[in-house]
Amino acid sequence: MAKRKLLKGNVGLCYGAIAARCNAFFGYPITPQNEVPEYMSELMPANGGVFIQAESELAAINMVYGAAAAGKRAMTSSSSPGISLKQEGISYIAASELPCVIVNVQRGGPGLGNTLPGQADYFQAVKGGGHGDYRLLTLAPWSVQDCYDFMPMAFDLADKYRNPVMILMDAIIGQMLEQVDLHNDFPVTDFPKPWATNGAKSRTHNIVNSLWIDPDVMEELNNRLKAKYEMAQREETRFQEFYTKDAELVLVAYGCPARICRTVVDLAREEGMRVGLLRPITLYPFPSQQIAALAQNGKRFMVVEMSQGQMVEDVRLAVNGMADVAFYGRTGGIVPNPTEILNEVRASFGKPPVVSYYQNTAPCKEATN
Amino acid sequence: MHQEIRIAGMGGQGIMIIGQLLAHATVLEGSNVVWFPTYGPETRGGTAECTVIVSSEEIGSPVSSSPHALIALDQLLLDKFAQSVRREGLIMVNSSLAKAPDYRDDCQIVALPANDIAEELGSSKAANMVMLGAYVQIVKPVSLDSIIECMTEVLPPHNHRFIPLNKAALEKGAQLV
Amino acid sequence: MEKVFERTKGLTDTEFGYCPGCHHSVLHRMVAETLEELDILDKTVGVCPVGCAVFMYEYMSCDIIEAAHGRAPAVATGVKRVIPDRIVFSYQGDGDLASIGTAEIVHAAARGENISVIFINNTTYGMTGGQMAPTTLINQKTTTCPTGRNPAVNGYPIRVCEMLATLDGPSYIERVCPTSPAGFAKTKKAIRHAFENQIAGKGFSLVEVLSNCPTHLRMTPIETYRRIDEEMTKVFPPGVFLDR
Numbered sequence: 001m002a003k004r005k006l007l008k009g010n011v012g013l014c015y016g017a018i019a020a021r022c023n024a025f026f027g028y029p030i031t032p033q034n035e036v037p038e039y040m041s042e043l044m045p046a047n048g049g050v051f052i053q054a055e056s057e058l059a060a061i062n063m064v065y066g067a068a069a070a071g072k073r074a075m076t077s078s079s080s081p082g083i084s085l086k087q088e089g090i091s092y093i094a095a096s097e098l099p100c101v102i103v104n105v106q107r108g109g110p111g112l113g114n115t116l117p118g119q120a121d122y123f124q125a126v127k128g129g130g131h132g133d134y135r136l137l138t139l140a141p142w143s144v145q146d147c148y149d150f151m152p153m154a155f156d157l158a159d160k161y162r163n164p165v166m167i168l169m170d171a172i173i174g175q176m177l178e179q180v181d182l183h184n185d186f187p188v189t190d191f192p193k194p195w196a197t198n199g200a201k202s203r204t205h206n207i208v209n210s211l212w213i214d215p216d217v218m219e220e221l222n223n224r225l226k227a228k229y230e231m232a233q234r235e236e237t238r239f240q241e242f243y244t245k246d247a248e249l250v251l252v253a254y255g256c257p258a259r260i261c262r263t264v265v266d267l268a269r270e271e272g273m274r275v276g277l278l279r280p281i282t283l284y285p286f287p288s289q290q291i292a293a294l295a296q297n298g299k300r301f302m303v304v305e306m307s308q309g310q311m312v313e314d315v316r317l318a319v320n321g322m323a324d325v326a327f328y329g330r331t332g333g334i335v336p337n338p339t340e341i342l343n344e345v346r347a348s349f350g351k352p353p354v355v356s357y358y359q360n361t362a363p364c365k366e367a368t369n
Numbered sequence: 370m371h372q373e374i375r376i377a378g379m380g381g382q383g384i385m386i387i388g389q390l391l392a393h394a395t396v397l398e399g400s401n402v403v404w405f406p407t408y409g410p411e412t413r414g415g416t417a418e419c420t421v422i423v424s425s426e427e428i429g430s431p432v433s434s435s436p437h438a439l440i441a442l443d444q445l446l447l448d449k450f451a452q453s454v455r456r457e458g459l460i461m462v463n464s465s466l467a468k469a470p471d472y473r474d475d476c477q478i479v480a481l482p483a484n485d486i487a488e489e490l491g492s493s494k495a496a497n498m499v500m501l502g503a504y505v506q507i508v509k510p511v512s513l514d515s516i517i518e519c520m521t522e523v524l525p526p527h528n529h530r531f532i533p534l535n536k537a538a539l540e541k542g543a544q545l546v
Numbered sequence: 547m548e549k550v551f552e553r554t555k556g557l558t559d560t561e562f563g564y565c566p567g568c569h570h571s572v573l574h575r576m577v578a579e580t581l582e583e584l585d586i587l588d589k590t591v592g593v594c595p596v597g598c599a600v601f602m603y604e605y606m607s608c609d610i611i612e613a614a615h616g617r618a619p620a621v622a623t624g625v626k627r628v629i630p631d632r633i634v635f636s637y638q639g640d641g642d643l644a645s646i647g648t649a650e651i652v653h654a655a656a657r658g659e660n661i662s663v664i665f666i667n668n669t670t671y672g673m674t675g676g677q678m679a680p681t682t683l684i685n686q687k688t689t690t691c692p693t694g695r696n697p698a699v700n701g702y703p704i705r706v707c708e709m710l711a712t713l714d715g716p717s718y719i720e721r722v723c724p725t726s727p728a729g730f731a732k733t734k735k736a737i738r739h740a741f742e743n744q745i746a747g748k749g750f751s752l753v754e755v756l757s758n759c760p761t762h763l764r765m766t767p768i769e770t771y772r773r774i775d776e777e778m779t780k781v782f783p784p785g786v787f788l789d790r
Contacts, residue, residue: 006396024628050627054620055653062617062650066624069611070591070632074624092614116407176405176431177392197609197625199589199632207603209612256431263429339434 004181009173010035012144012180013077013103016151018043019184022101023072024050026063028082031115032171033105036077057082061089061102068098069208071196073155077103079171080121081112083129090164091130095210095221097195099158101151102136103167105174106306108333116333117171119255122310125168126284133222135229136166137236138283140254144178152186157236159191161228168283170306172256172335229285238281239290243269247276249348250294252315253304254280256335261304264341273349283311288318295323302326302348304341306334370400370425372510373433377418377450378442378463383497387440388419389523390501394515395423403431416446423510438508440500442483443467461504463496479503481545487538495531495538502542513543554579556587560604567767569666569724569757570598573733574605577637577664580738581608584745590633591625593618597639598672616647619654622661633744635662641671644680644704651710651752658715658749662740665706667782668757676762680704683781688762703781707754711787718743718751719787723779725756725771739789748790756782 007015010033017025017040025044027037037053044051050067054060060076067074078086083104093100106121108114125138137157141147147169154165197206212218242265244250249268251261258279268275278294280287295301300323303312312327319325328344330336343353374391378384388404395402406419420436422428438459441447444467447460451470454460459477462469465484481503483496505513516539520532556578562571581587587608594602596615603610613621618636626634643651643665654661670688671677677690681703685694695703707721718740724733733755740751756778758770765773 004396006393006402024624026624052623052627052657055649058617059620059623059650059653062614062620063624063627065613065617066593066611066621066626067628068624069621070625070629072628074628088614089617096612172405172431176403177389178403178428178431179396179401197591197611198629199591200607200609201588205607206609207612208610209603211600211612260430260432266429335432337432337434338430 004179006177007144007180008035008175008177009141009144009147009169010105010175011039012147013151013167014039014043015180015182016148017075017101018047019148019182019186020152020155021073022049022075022151022155024064024067024074026052026054026060026067026074026076028054028057028060028078030079030082032107032174033077033079033103035174036103036105057085058089061086061093064100064102065089065093065096065098068093068100069096069197071193071198073099073159075101075103077105079105079107079115080109080118083121083124087124087130090136091128091132091134092210093164094130094134094136094225095132096208097162098164098208099155099162100164101154101158101167102164104169106168106170108331114333115171117256117306117335118331118333119170119257119306120308120310120331121168122283122305122307125166126286126314134225135284136164137161137232137285138166138168140168140281140283141173142255142258142279143173144176144180147173148180148182156189159189161232163228168255170255233285236282237285237287237289239287240279240281241290242277242279243274244276244278244294244299246274247299248274249276249345250299250301251275251277251304251345252280252291252301252311253277254283254311257304257306260336260338260341263338264345267338267342268345271346273345273351275345280311286314286318288314291315291318292320292322295319298323300324300326300348302328302344304336305329306336307331370423370510372423372438372508373436374421374423374438374440374504375418375433375436375450375453376421376440377416377446378497379445380415380417382417382442383494384417384442385419386523387497387501388421390516390519391421391423391505391511393519393523394511397515397519398511400425401428403428405431418446418450438504440504441467442497442500459507461500463500465493465496479507479546481542483542486541486545490537490541491534495534498535498538499542499545502539503546506543506546513539554582556580556582556607557605558607562605563601564598565761567758567760567770568598569668569755572724572730573664573666573755573757574599574602576734576737577635578606580734580741581633583738584741586633586741586745589631590635591629593622593625593634593636595636595638595642597642599637599639599666600673602637616642616645617650618642619647619650619659619661619663623654623657623659626659626661630660633662633741635664635741637664638666639672640665640667640669640679640681644706651706652713655710655750655752656713656715658717660744660747660749661751662744663750663752664737664740665752665754666757667706667754668759669703669778670759670762672759672762676759681706681782683777705782707752707782707787710752715750716752716788717749718789720789721754721756721782721784721787723756723774723784725774754782756784
């Protein structure tokens, strides 16, 4: 039976992991994702799974590596600085072609940064992150419902592609409370794991390894990975569009900024500006084809991120010079509000800015939101 | 119905709790809600603020450019956010610890000595409930009964002994406006 | 004709690529024989290190995972926790276990993880060319302390067994010295005990094997044995540190 609850995004992830029949969670405390290990320390044992608070992020991701090699569904979660520490392990997991799920509740950076929302780990997430030629399939929730729903999808993708999957979110999505339908209605696919190192009973022994001394064999692995990513590009690219059909300007954003842009689209349309929104759900594979198609149809683009401009590079690659791509970003933990994005939109339509009341010293129109 | 509320005060004043009570009561009554917090870096004694958006429609932005209402429990946070309230909005001031702003004559300003009122009822710690009760009475995003019903779920078990006090403070706040 | 000795089923047919006189070959064989003798070959998952023994997966016929440098105890923890009825061991050198992987081994021991760790201490980094290790002896020359390990600059060698024996988590910790027939017999017995302990569910077991590196020490194998007996055992005394 459907069960509606008011949960934080971080907690929604945990219920999603249980629904995904996750066997093991290994993590380390870091703000703003602490609800994840806290809830998992109760939920995992209660559901017959394993929870360990590891001694470090390095140990946590390597415990994931071991549990995944043993053929079980394993995950870890962290926030920006902790995800940097996991990169070595993630590279090994990708190279060893093991499935796992990694959650990054992004905070302000670089360095220790702060515990406020950020999106500056986009490159790290979608371009590989660690050393070597590999990619993470990357999902970007924008609601607590997504946090719940994406976990089973992430584990299925990880098993299907034998590749790590990242849930890339930000502190707002992780920390906000929102209603979620804990429907527990997910397709259950059986993924046989004949490669698992779980005891060579009645078969020859299995090896989980990422060391290939022979360059031909090493290149073969790289080619195999590439083929997987091309297949993912064809089969797994997911995105959502709002009013793009007649739009003159298409906003492109993911996570919390996409939610904010969704409101901006309504505000802009109330003022007669034809604005749409494309929200990538998979950041890798990226919806390049759809963006290219929109560019071909003469749309302009504006990318909104909580970074100095990372996803905008993928939008520009997709557009490939066919259209203008503007960018608006805030950093440091500052979340752009609808009015400031609306003002960017207005500027691109040659209109003067509106202001929130508190800035209202200049004689111009007041914001309606 | 679409209400954006900012609640702000110092850590320990129960800012997050009254925001969460409002959020849970909204869900109980079948509307949509988003709540999100901003903490200072300190575990104790820093500033605390949260945003609650209550709506009969699907909620887009969880971030408010300019809220309909501000509930400020402390002077520092009142000064920080009073200007952000939208024109003709509502500013609720805990006058035990803050002076009502004289620069927002467009807004409805409600000043309640919430700490003193709560103190009379048993503890100044229930000042947050006085403010919430008054807010719910004025704006009516949800009923007081729904707020009370959510207390058991929202308050941690070790604080359930304060529910009678919280209920009294909530109702007192509602009576005073 | 009676067959009195045969290759253990615990090893594959691949010929060892280790340097002549190196301890790894015989220690691999001891682990492999133990798995066969205890009849756990088909339920064992090994975790190999980065270092010379990185290729252990080529030689062992049980399931095996190649771990990142130093992380074998964490990988072994991940495996053991999700399939606790299997036998899990790690095999690590001194650079792997006592330098880059110090945190992992200390915490696996502190948690009392029910795994068996075979720790090969030869006081140098063999695979990368004979650099200074965390267990390099004072005044020992290596390619990164060419005038000898100077404590004022390089600090002191780490005694892993003594350090881990201060913890409440481990069940069995022993340092062995395979430089004589009796020493080899004792080593084999210790390795077997580490696995028996795990089968009995007793928790974390570690066997430190004082070992050699004829190539980088520029010694004959016999000379390396003498060095172990006369120099290494002074810093790393053999013995049982814990068995509970």
